[in-house]
Amino acid sequence: MLAAWLPSRKAAKIAPVEALSSIEASAPAGMRVRNALGALLTGAGVAVMLYVSTLDNGAETNLLLAMSGSFLTLAGTIVLAPLLSRPLVFLAGRVTTRFFGVSGKLAQENALRNPRRTAATASALMIGLTLITGLTVAGHSVDQATSRAAVQGLTADYRVANSAYLGLDPKLADRIADVPGVAGATPLASAGLTVDGEYASVSGLDPKQLDKVADIDFTSGSAAALGPGRIAVSETYAGRAGLRTGDIVTGRFDLDSGKPARLKQLTVVGVYAENRVVAGVVGDLGDVLPYAMDGGYDSVLVKAEPGRAAGLDREIRSALGDSPLLKVQSREQITREESGEIDVMLDMMYGLLGMAVVIAILGVINTLAMSVHERTREIGMLRAIGLDRTGIRRMVRLESVVISLFGAVLGIGTGVFLAWTGGSLTASGLPDYTTTVPWPRLALFLALAVLIGILASIWPAGRAARLNMLRAISSQ
Secondary structure: OHHHHHHHHHHHOOOHHHHHOOOOOOOOOOOHHHHHHHHHHHHHHHHHHHHHOOOOOOOHHHHHHHHHHHHHHHHHHHHHHHHHHHHHHHHHHHHHHHHHOHHHHHHHHHHHHOHHHHHHHHHHHHHHHHHHHHHHHHHHHHHHHHHHHHOOOEOOOEEEEEOOOOOEOOHHHHHHHOOOOEEEEEEEEEEEEEEOOEEEEEEEEOHHHHHHHEOOOEEEEOHHHOEOOEEEEEHHHHHHHOOOOOOEEEEEEOOOOOOOOEEEEEEEEEEEOOOOOOOOEEEEHHHHHHHOHHHOEOEEEEEEOOOOOOOHHHHHHHHOOOOOOEEEEEHHHHHHHHHHHHHHHHHHHHHHHHHHHHHHHHHHHHHHHHHHHHOHHHHHHHHHOOOOHHHHHHHHHHHHHHHHHHHHHHHHHHHHHHHHHHHHHHOOOOOOOOOOOOHHHHHHHHHHHHHHHHHHHHHHHHHHHHOOHHHHHHOO
16 A cells, blocks of 8 residues: 555546657656655664764664664665666666677666666665675674684683583593693583672682683783682673772672572682683682582583694593583684574575565566567667667666666665674674675675576566567557
8 A cells, every 4th residue: 555655646647648648758857855855864874873883782772773773774775776876877887888889888778767767676686685785794793703702712722511501520521631632621610609789600610720721811910819719800790790809709609500599708819801711700610610500510621732632632532432412622613613603593594585686586577578568669670770689688688787786786885884883782792893894795796686687687688589670660
């Protein structure tokens, strides 16, 4: 109903005498109101998104603001598409004319003949590519940041953990340490700790082994002071709980072990920068292990002797009985695991958004079929003055490619802009995030647009080439 409202009003205003005019009447020239509205929407959307780029957290209000700005930007681009089509199609036409001569020039003129129709046809592809490009840039940027953060501060060569996310038997650490080539095996356990009403996960380990498997940047205090009853806290948790080095606090240990909470007096002996190896609090293994999940270790970090890291994972698996429940991961494997979930999510979204490509192909086919029908007499005249069937096919095919490329350029450009401006909202959850543009993949999208144009033109181009010259010239 909404889609039919504007066309039905225009149709109702047509005077009966206008039906006697040729079907090849030129498109309406005036678009001042549309251009003004498009500029207003686009300007508002761009302003909102530039403001969003200054924010640094993904609060619900900020997400709603980013969604609103994205909608306004995309809607404004669609409204402005007829105006934008002229310079972009003209540039594309320069290329087609240079390489394909008369057929390329005719394709350019045909695409520019009715900017509204060209824009409407390209909009379906533009919307799909805006979403796909935005997700691709954001996903690639998150993937890169996650890959960097996955092993940030980790100096161990391998990590042994339970693939079912259950606790590890404490006896396994001794078996790993006895493997030839292992310089050290440091177990980690985790529990919950609440200080002054602020909850955090606490990592328990042997303080003497910490420097062998992790490189933690202490802003005050040091890891050497860690021990029973002494903890170090991250800068984030220190800010939330108001803690400083030297503070003596009462902490409550409680998590999934099923045991009642236990109060313990703790001394803060250091503050460190955020680190993916350990949680928001680091404590002594003896304090944490009784409250760890299943009373076991979360993982065991393994440091190899110099020159012995290669192939050590096979020996560790053998020492652990080649249990399928245990995974021994190198630094590269940890990185791939961290980023793998993002790749799966992107593949799922590509599948869903692939429908937009199908819709775009159908839209281009429909537009070209209408264009061929309306230009029947013109095509007959072109044939009469010497343009052969191959030239007619090439003309229609190039027109389709130009329209598809126009939609692709708008979509990719809009998607990159939205991903760049909205990327700041991930800063609180992923401090290493920076917008990274995957140029090879964007080039693939442009190639896909060319392929869409070629596929969509097969039937209309064939139909145009098969027209009988004399009947086409005499058609009304």
